Amino acid sequence: MIRVFIVDDHPVVIEGIHSLLQNEKGIEWAGQAMNAASCLGFFVNNTADVVLMDISMPGMDGVELCAVMKEKYPGIVILGLSTFNQGLYIKKMMENGASGYILKNSSKEELIEAIHAVHTGDIYFSGEVGKALTEYQKYSKKELPLLTSREKEVLALIAEGYTNPQIAEKIFLSPFTVDSHRKNLLAKLNVKNTAMLIKLAVENKLF
Amino acid sequence: MIRVFIVDDHPVVIEGIHSLLQNEKGIEWAGQAMNAASCLGFFVNNTADVVLMDISMPGMDGVELCAVMKEKYPGIVILGLSTFNQGLYIKKMMENGASGYILKNSSKEELIEAIHAVHTGDIYFSGEVGKALTEYQKYSKKELPLLTSREKEVLALIAEGYTNPQIAEKIFLSPFTVDSHRKNLLAKLNVKNTAMLIKLAVENKLF
DNA sequence: TTGCATATCCCCTGAAACAGTGATTCTATA
DNA sequence: TATAGAATCACTGTTTCAGGGGATATGCAA
Numbered sequence: 009m010i011r012v013f014i015v016d017d018h019p020v021v022i023e024g025i026h027s028l029l030q031n032e033k034g035i036e037w038a039g040q041a042m043n044a045a046s047c048l049g050f051f052v053n054n055t056a057d058v059v060l061m062d063i064s065m066p067g068m069d070g071v072e073l074c075a076v077m078k079e080k081y082p083g084i085v086i087l088g089l090s091t092f093n094q095g096l097y098i099k100k101m102m103e104n105g106a107s108g109y110i111l112k113n114s115s116k117e118e119l120i121e122a123i124h125a126v127h128t129g130d131i132y133f134s135g136e137v138g139k140a141l142t143e144y145q146k147y148s149k150k151e152l153p154l155l156t157s158r159e160k161e162v163l164a165l166i167a168e169g170y171t172n173p174q175i176a177e178k179i180f181l182s183p184f185t186v187d188s189h190r191k192n193l194l195a196k197l198n199v200k201n202t203a204m205l206i207k208l209a210v211e212n213k214l215f
Numbered sequence: 216m217i218r219v220f221i222v223d224d225h226p227v228v229i230e231g232i233h234s235l236l237q238n239e240k241g242i243e244w245a246g247q248a249m250n251a252a253s254c255l256g257f258f259v260n261n262t263a264d265v266v267l268m269d270i271s272m273p274g275m276d277g278v279e280l281c282a283v284m285k286e287k288y289p290g291i292v293i294l295g296l297s298t299f300n301q302g303l304y305i306k307k308m309m310e311n312g313a314s315g316y317i318l319k320n321s322s323k324e325e326l327i328e329a330i331h332a333v334h335t336g337d338i339y340f341s342g343e344v345g346k347a348l349t350e351y352q353k354y355s356k357k358e359l360p361l362l363t364s365r366e367k368e369v370l371a372l373i374a375e376g377y378t379n380p381q382i383a384e385k386i387f388l389s390p391f392t393v394d395s396h397r398k399n400l401l402a403k404l405n406v407k408n409t410a411m412l413i414k415l416a417v418e419n420k421l422f
Numbered sequence: 423t424t425g426c427a428t429a430t431c432c433c434c435t436g437a438a439a440c441a442g443t444g445a446t447t448c449t450a451t452a
Numbered sequence: 453t454a455t456a457g458a459a460t461c462a463c464t465g466t467t468t469c470a471g472g473g474g475a476t477a478t479g480c481a482a
Contacts, residue, residue, distance in 0.1 A: 019320065025230075027230045156458060182461050184462055189459085191442095200440090202439075203413050204374070206409075207375075207413050363429085365429065365430095394470090395429080409439095
């Protein structure tokens with residue numbers, strides 16, 4: 009009997025999955041939560057085998073929650089769940105210990121297959137997700153380097169139209185320092201001017 | 216008896232709403248479709264009172280489908296349905312004849328309230344959506360001015376990192392002309408430098 | 423036909439951005 | 453403890469942008 013728990017901030021999704029899994033032999037409904045906090049609360053006194061976890065939730069999101077859960081309860085298997093086919097998040101969630109990922113628009117059969125697969129220790133990706141992942145890998149071949157917090161701060165201010173001197177004043181730094189960060193941003197992200205920098209930053213939500 | 220039809224490409228959402236509305240007095244399940252085509256097919260020989268319509272679907276999306284439906288069957292009330300709280304789409308869908316908009320993470324009560332409201336001719340927005348809409352209105356108050364094709368061309372090249380002289384060479388213009396377009400872009404969009412320009416452009420898909 | 427918008431072109435100035443080089447301090451960690 | 457990275461600051465150029473002037477031609481629409 010696989011006890012399935014679900015964390016999703018959308019009642020209709022919880023309801024829908026509940027309904028899909030009802031009467032499914034071998035699968036038992038362990039419970040549900042609409043946010044990270046109540047999920048963690050549940051697992052203090054209870055447990056489950058597989059957790060279906062939405063990726064985007066108010067407060068702590070699925071990516072983080074996944075990391076926390078896997079640290080506290082390494083035995084619990086986590087299956088990512090999202091409306092969108094976003095390689096970046098899929099990857100992050102996998103890095104944080106998820107065992108697979110399915111889209112909310114997958115069929116009942118896929119859902120059940122996925123639950124069984126991850127429960128037996130497999131890694132499961134529905135076809136579409138797999139594609140997205142490889143697409144993403146392709147797209148992010150250049151593997152965007154991690155920005156430091158200072159760099160992100162400066163980047164955000166650049167995007168808002170502040171000039172180096174203005175930024176310097178705003179965050180109490182020398183204009184030279186701001187310029188250094190700016191140069192580092194250009195170098196790290198391998199772009200040659202502000203226009204490209206901001207385009208890349210906005211497209212990849214870098215700040 | 217309000218006959219409710221749902222168009223959504225996510226089985227769990229259909230299932231979830233079906234389950235929520237089951238046993239709800241005054242509401243009858245008219246049917247369901249997972250894409251625009253089968254929705255239109257259904258209404259050839261059938262009808263419904265309220266259509267819950269997902270905004271993002273493969274193929275024809277909710278915004279378009281809404282327009283088509285309202286043209287063919289003006290009497291049918293359409294209630295937008297989406298995971299996200301995106302003012303732009305909400306607005307478009309309303310312009311296309313929708314009677315309201317709710318989020319998929321709204322409660323059962325909200326959902327039922329919304330169905331009754333739009334059925335009696337009201338416009339319904341769940342609280343959060345209302346906020347997003349006014350936020351959006353605020354944001355898009357300045358109603359982004361239309362760019363000329365030349366301006367869009369220049370804008371796209373700026374975003375790709377080309378400098379004025381390079382752009383000039385690329386599209387066979389004087390650098391002065393390119394500069395003029397650039398200045399017009401800044402003026403039209405009411406931004407003060409390239410960073411803001413590109414941010415705005417990318418966020419609003421201006422090219 | 424008289425505007426108006428678009429598109430083109432030109433000049434000047436000051437302010438930023440960009441590029442290259444170098445240096446100090448601090449902290450995390452190998 | 454030694455090293456690497458982050459964060460800080462500094463100087464010197466060159467290039468580009470931004471803002472201020474104008475000017476001409478064309479085509480569409482009131």
